Amino acid sequence: MKSFTYEKANSPAAAASAAVRTTNAKFIAGGTNLLDLMKLEIETPAHLIDVNGLGFDKIEPTPEGGLCIGALVRNTTLAADERVRRDYGLLSRALLAGASGQLRNKATTAGNLLQRTRCPYFYDTNQPCNKRNPGSGCAAIGGVTRQHAVIGSSDACIATHPSDMAIAMRALDASVQTVRSDGTTRNIPIADLHRLPGDTPHIETTLAAGELITSVTLPKPVGGTHIYRKVRDRASYAFALVSVGAIVQRDGTGRVAVGGIAHKPWRVEAAEAEMQRGAKAVASRLLDGARPTRDNAFKLALVERTLAAVLTDAKG
Amino acid sequence: MKFDTPATTNPIDQLKIIGHATSRIDGPLKTTGRATYAYEWHDVVSSPAYGYIVGAAIAKGRIASMDLSRAKVAPGVIAIVTAENAGKLGKGNYNTAKLLGGPEIDHYHQAVAVVVAETFEQARAAAQLVQVSYSATTGAFDLSAGRDGAAKPRGRGDDQPDTSVGDFPGAFAAAPVQLDATYTTPDQAHAMMEPHASMVAWDDDKLTLWTSNQMIAWTTGDVAKTLGLPKDNVRLISPFIGGGFGGKLFLRSDAILAALGARAANRPVKVAMQRPLMFNNTTHRPATIQRIRIGADRDGKITAIGHESWSGNLPEGRPETAVQQTRLLYAGENRMTALRLAMLDLPEGNAMRAPGEAPGMMALEIAMDEMAERLNLDPVEFRARNDTQVDPEHPSRPFSQRQLVACMKTGAERFGWSARNAEPGKRREGRWLVGMGMAAAFRNNLLMKSGARVRLDRSGTVTVETDMTDIGTGSYTIIAQTAAEMMGLPLEKVVVRLGDSSFPVSAGSGGQFGANNSTSGVYAACVKLREAVAQKLGFNSADVAFLDGQVSSGNRSVPLGQAASDSELMAEDSIEYGDLAKTHQQSTFGAHFVELGVDVATAEIRVRRMLAVCAAGRVLNPKTARSQVIGAMTMGVGAALMEELAVDKRTGFFVNHDLAGYEVPVHADIPHQDTIFLDETDPMSSPMKAKGIGELGLCGVAAALANAIYNATGIRVRDYPITLDKLLHRMPDT
Numbered sequence A: 001m002k003s004f005t006y007e008k009a010n011s012p013a014a015a016a017s018a019a020v021r022t023t024n025a026k027f028i029a030g031g032t033n034l035l036d037l038m039k040l041e042i043e044t045p046a047h048l049i050d051v052n053g054l055g056f057d058k059i060e061p062t063p064e065g066g067l068c069i070g071a072l073v074r075n076t077t078l079a080a081d082e083r084v085r086r087d088y089g090l091l092s093r094a095l096l097a098g099a100s101g102q103l104r105n106k107a108t109t110a111g112n113l114l115q116r117t118r119c120p121y122f123y124d125t126n127q128p129c130n131k132r133n134p135g136s137g138c139a140a141i142g143g144v145t146r147q148h149a150v151i152g153s154s155d156a157c158i159a160t161h162p163s164d165m166a167i168a169m170r171a172l173d174a175s176v177q178t179v180r181s182d183g184t185t186r187n188i189p190i191a192d193l194h195r196l197p198g199d200t201p202h203i204e205t206t207l208a209a210g211e212l213i214t215s216v217t218l219p220k221p222v223g224g225t226h227i228y229r230k231v232r233d234r235a236s237y238a239f240a241l242v243s244v245g246a247i248v249q250r251d252g253t254g255r256v257a258v259g260g261i262a263h264k265p266w267r268v269e270a271a272e273a274e275m276q277r278g279a280k281a282v283a284s285r286l287l288d289g290a291r292p293t294r295d296n297a298f299k300l301a302l303v304e305r306t307l308a309a310v311l312t313d314a315k316g
Numbered sequence B: 001m002k003f004d005t006p007a008t009t010n011p012i013d014q015l016k017i018i019g020h021a022t023s024r025i026d027g028p029l030k031t032t033g034r035a036t037y038a039y040e041w042h043d044v045v046s047s048p049a050y051g052y053i054v055g056a057a058i059a060k061g062r063i064a065s066m067d068l069s070r071a072k073v074a075p076g077v078i079a080i081v082t083a084e085n086a087g088k089l090g091k092g093n094y095n096t097a098k099l100l101g102g103p104e105i106d107h108y109h110q111a112v113a114v115v116v117a118e119t120f121e122q123a124r125a126a127a128q129l130v131q132v133s134y135s136a137t138t139g140a141f142d143l144s145a146g147r148d149g150a151a152k153p154r155g156r157g158d159d160q161p162d163t164s165v166g167d168f169p170g171a172f173a174a175a176p177v178q179l180d181a182t183y184t185t186p187d188q189a190h191a192m193m194e195p196h197a198s199m200v201a202w203d204d205d206k207l208t209l210w211t212s213n214q215m216i217a218w219t220t221g222d223v224a225k226t227l228g229l230p231k232d233n234v235r236l237i238s239p240f241i242g243g244g245f246g247g248k249l250f251l252r253s254d255a256i257l258a259a260l261g262a263r264a265a266n267r268p269v270k271v272a273m274q275r276p277l278m279f280n281n282t283t284h285r286p287a288t289i290q291r292i293r294i295g296a297d298r299d300g301k302i303t304a305i306g307h308e309s310w311s312g313n314l315p316e317g318r319p320e321t322a323v324q325q326t327r328l329l330y331a332g333e334n335r336m337t338a339l340r341l342a343m344l345d346l347p348e349g350n351a352m353r354a355p356g357e358a359p360g361m362m363a364l365e366i367a368m369d370e371m372a373e374r375l376n377l378d379p380v381e382f383r384a385r386n387d388t389q390v391d392p393e394h395p396s397r398p399f400s401q402r403q404l405v406a407c408m409k410t411g412a413e414r415f416g417w418s419a420r421n422a423e424p425g426k427r428r429e430g431r432w433l434v435g436m437g438m439a440a441a442f443r444n445n446l447l448m449k450s451g452a453r454v455r456l457d458r459s460g461t462v463t464v465e466t467d468m469t470d471i472g473t474g475s476y477t478i479i480a481q482t483a484a485e486m487m488g489l490p491l492e493k494v495v496v497r498l499g500d501s502s503f504p505v506s507a508g509s510g511g512q513f514g515a516n517n518s519t520s521g522v523y524a525a526c527v528k529l530r531e532a533v534a535q536k537l538g539f540n541s542a543d544v545a546f547l548d549g550q551v552s553s554g555n556r557s558v559p560l561g562q563a564a565s566d567s568e569l570m571a572e573d574s575i576e577y578g579d580l581a582k583t584h585q586q587s588t589f590g591a592h593f594v595e596l597g598v599d600v601a602t603a604e605i606r607v608r609r610m611l612a613v614c615a616a617g618r619v620l621n622p623k624t625a626r627s628q629v630i631g632a633m634t635m636g637v638g639a640a641l642m643e644e645l646a647v648d649k650r651t652g653f654f655v656n657h658d659l660a661g662y663e664v665p666v667h668a669d670i671p672h673q674d675t676i677f678l679d680e681t682d683p684m685s686s687p688m689k690a691k692g693i694g695e696l697g698l699c700g701v702a703a704a705l706a707n708a709i710y711n712a713t714g715i716r717v718r719d720y721p722i723t724l725d726k727l728l729h730r731m732p733d734t
């Protein structure tokens, strides 16, 4: 870990402006991802801006009938919130499928969205990695890739986004509210937050330098049956090989977002049009253009089979 | 004490304290954080400095150059040790690769430097500033590619690479029912909780090493050899060990680098190996490819059994002896085994819990299941038909005890085995395909010399000192129970001190030989102490009873402590073994039963319940024994379903080198475990009549899962771990 300076921000705008004023600054929320990466010098911020004191720790109803979730609401709190459990069951289930009780007590809503990949080559600073060290190459391609992306990947990077919560947020059409260093705010649909790797896998989101997430808003509940199915080698405390977040209505229409297969939560609205025709039809649209490796080609079949099970469950 | 005739009745047979389910006496120290693990000796030296290890970034080649200039001037840095400035270093008897690499690099993450600084954080930060440039050469990293070129390894004692009895090829070819199948097991990591950690303080040319190590005498010797010191100049202290599983049998780089760092810094230095380095820097269980051929007549009698195993290692490394159990477990007149060793440039392969048998049984016990099916026999029945009460290679050599069939039958009964549908893929419960599987358990019982010293003080307290280690197994407790039983004391009147090279040399912890041998050494010392007490108190030692803190004979009874009223009484002895292990084969037996579900859509495998039945001599403490077995069963679930060091075959390293990438079971994977110990005493094994248990519990577990997966799905997977991707393409439609 490189030594760094530290400050506790006292307003969102101050936090955002501090982040651009100081070179190589980072926000720290729960720290459960950032600190681990700093110990390994995968992240090497020179300055940390602690946003825990900003008061973004409430979950409040919106005039539109949705919920506004403060950026610092802990994963445990969010999963347990009565309104979330009632109206956005998918979100609660996705959160509870992630990490462990201790981590969820610390992890925040914004931090969860911005957690970084679990690609093992990204974690080993001896290895070339375009995400960690732009232009150095990608050690994963041609290596051990069972966990990696099957779609939306590039010749520069085949990493996945590991978040469970983000899958639910994507299926729920959440939006992200931010404040920029100049004090202006904006609203980013979750679909536009995460980027595909392309030639610049180190740029993971559309956030500008120093842009601070203040809240994540859920639109009015859409009803339906909410299912989050996370498939993994061990029963708990593991990242998804594949996860399926689905909202299924009585008539068989609905929404599906898939985790563990791409650099961002994977949702293809056109595929959802096929939902009444079943998992095979949805999966083939959803995975159109997939480029799996030999190690992870099984994920294609796994997505389809998991989705089939989810659709069956939704009927039951 | 020489143990060369079968044990007769002795004070242990009273079973006043031995054989009781006593909680671990070291438990309160551990649960309150007062047990001094290697990194936690806060009071024994003043202001230690901290070392941080730099691991090689290539698997094979040379260091072209090293630039320490930035690291040297980093805040807090006191010294940096590399092969260039470390002075001449030897290599320990138990090490294959050097512990400090350079300029030659033998494997990935081999240590190339230790950076010593005032604080841990400063050392870690400065370590990242060490600039090393390498010239890498190509290496061999793929066992399957190296298989054809694998050579016959050197034999060791009775362990020969090739064995042959009768006419295996002829009998196999003639057998009406045959199996010829190949199985693979992956490289596995010990992945114990406590990392390798050490602290060293020098006093002139003597050093004290506080560390975490299973084999005190081996390691003391290897520290001396590596540093070129007389053995007497090395004091090693390791009373508490946060798990080892064989990963701490040997001297490792943390200890040597702490010693070199402390010498360079001229003050005590602590080094804990960072978790991401553990998987490639230290040893691991090597991967195997195993070919098994079994031929049987139509009644299910094995006529031919052959087992070949290929594994890889660094030059001078040993093979994984995965064929060991096949020489002894089942009858059959025609037999062969063969070991072959490929040169690989992966990190050093070495012992991990039940080396040999653990991977060997993973393969053999699937093969037995496959044969049973071909013969249309129940797997328990097929194994029972091929039971042997003698060493099948040397029929004049009986087993000292062998209750394999009783283990299987008891287990089948308790587990409800008869409910299993022999036709696979037929039991469905909701989204689950449910199956049952079983496997035999087998592991040899090893006899090793083991010593102890016992002291009696005037308060009637007995203190035991031996360099035996407790790696979380319960050594403290069973040793206290042994001394208490021998001296007629309650447990509270016994103090046990372990893991110090100034104590008598014991068997140490490994190969499931710790419990039986170390308690036998304590037994031997206590026999001597009893004699000394009797003599001191003027008793005729033949008929003296030691009971309830009293020494009595006839109608005279004296408090034990009185024997030490003027000065402490001390006795020291060791147990040494005669030929009983030669005349009789000593092994431990068991049977594992598993029920699991396989998700019909995703092929996720989830265990439902497990049972182990063990017959392994006298159970010294049912509670610690059970803990050993359920821990081993858990490890077996890991081996079956998830544990694999993933090899990058291009660059030669284990990619998943942390606990997020190397998955071991969590609580949710282990819903229900039962254990049963059959009543058994083995008078051939030792005066304790006990045998090993800690590794037996692992041997066969993974195969029982594999067989249950087959029973659930009809899909036979012969490559571990059995992850869902290996099933998915053959799973039925949902």
Ligand SMILES: Cc1cc2nc3c(=O)[nH]c(=O)nc-3n(C[C@H](O)[C@H](O)[C@H](O)COP(=O)(O)OP(=O)(O)OC[C@H]3O[C@@H](n4cnc5c(N)ncnc54)[C@H](O)[C@@H]3O)c2cc1C
Residues within 6 Å of the ligand: A026, A027, A028, A029, A030, A031, A032, A033, A034, A035, A036, A051, A071, A097, A098, A099, A100, A103, A106, A107, A108, A109, A110, A111, A112, A113, A114, A115, A162, A163, A164, A165, A211, A212, A213, A214, A237, A238, A239, A240, B660
């Ligand atoms: C052992 C382990 C297992 C895990 N398993 C899972 C799992 O199964 N599923 C899963 O989904 N996750 C898992 N996680 C990841 C966990 O969910 C994340 O670490 C956590 O959500 C991150 O939140 P945090 O608040 O601690 O973020 P931090 O570590 O504080 O920050 C993460 C990133 O977000 C940035 N950031 C934080 N807050 C803001 C803000 N308000 N505005 C802008 N940027 C911000 C930081 O600068 C940093 O780059 C696991 C983590 C660990 C350590």
Ligand code: SF4
Residues within 6 Å of the ligand: A117, A119, A120, A121, A122, A128, A129, A130, A131, A132, A137, A138, A139, A140, A141, A156, A157, A158, A159, A201
């Ligand atoms: S896949 Fe992406 S994160 Fe992984 S090594 Fe390649 S560039 Fe780095």
